[in-house]
Amino acid sequence: MxxxxxxxxxxxxxxxxxxxxxxxxxxxxxxxxxxxxxxxxxxxxxxxxxxxxxxxxxxxxxxxxxxxxxxxxxxxxxxxxxxxxxxxxxxxxxKRGEKVTVEVPVHLVGDAARETLVVTETSTIQLEAEATHIPEHIKVNIEGAEAGTQIHASDLTLPSGSTLLLDPETLIVNVTQQQSAEALEAELGEAEAEAGIERDETDKDVDEVGAEETESTEAATEE
Structure with a gap:
């Protein structure tokens, strides 16, 4: 309108x-x-x-x-x-009734399954639509989506009269397994090793002290 x-x-x-x-x-x-x-x-x-x-x-x-x-x-x-x-x-x-080419934002609806990471790979999509019937956004439902779920442009539900001007295989949303802190630390260590980066002893000491303080706090709390 x-x-x-x-x-x-x-x-x-x-x-x-x-x-x-x-x-x-x-x-x-x-x-x-x-x-x-x-x-x-x-x-x-x-x-x-x-x-x-x-x-x-x-x-x-x-x-x-x-x-x-x-x-x-x-x-x-x-x-x-x-x-x-x-x-x-x-x-x-x-003019009214005229077809126009527009970029329309993607809007995620719902919550994916627990311990997943939702990545919007394509935040806007190109459409052809009537000038007076341009959608404000395109809704993508991710409610309960499990890790491994992929939503492509061809999976989108478009308003009547709209035509997709994007490769149907374009990845819109990717749902992956959320990484644990240990996995992230290991991945960071591998990346640093590949890049030839060595951690200083002071860095290791700080990590160890932080871990010890956490353990002491937890033990005091339990007592």
Whole structure:
């Protein structure tokens, strides 16, 4: 679903103009596409931020420009890394019913079996979907998944009207056996040995002292 935002055509350009726009709690933006010249706009800051939060990475906005409405798909959003306010937005002009190519995030649902490690190998997937029916995310159910479970792109359930543009064999989620502390330590030791790294005696002493202190604490607790 698209959200309506009233936009103003922007006639001032450059860093100084952009700073003045942001000080007024507004956002500079550009709409590209359909063979037309880019349309430079100024959008209301708070309304635009809320629309992007509701719509996700592929937010669809109905931009009201000089009394006309333009459907626009969000393509790139620049955010200030410190103040976290919107700095600039790039849109692509689209039409209702038009197919577009988008990147949609993967969202894991549920909990895998105990003592397993869940790794998301591919965090976003490429889809073709109607501009007005872009999914906010693709759910992947891992409830009760045992070690050895692998979920590939071909296993995903896509919304009606969406087409996968990814190799079906692409690994999306991999569920493995969780390693114990001893196994991790042994693996680290092997890696260090292969790299020719030798632990200093001081390192070994610290490990031994730590182990002894732990044992002493446990014994005192039992008493």
């Amino acid at each position: 698209s959200e309506k935002i009233k936009a103003e055509v922007r006639t001032e350009f450059g860093k100084g103009a952009a700073r003045r726009i942001r000080r007024a709690d507004k956002v500079p933006a550009v709409v590209y596409g359909h063979g037309n010249d880019p349309i430079h706009l100024t959008l209301p800051g708070h309304e635009t931020m809320m629309a992007l939060k509701h719509g996700g990475a592929n937010a669809l906005l109905d931009l009201e420009i000089d009394g006309k409405t333009q459907l626009a798909l969000t393509k790139q959003v620049q955010i200030d890394p410190i103040k976290r306010h919107l700095e600039h937005i790039d849109f692509v002009a689209v």
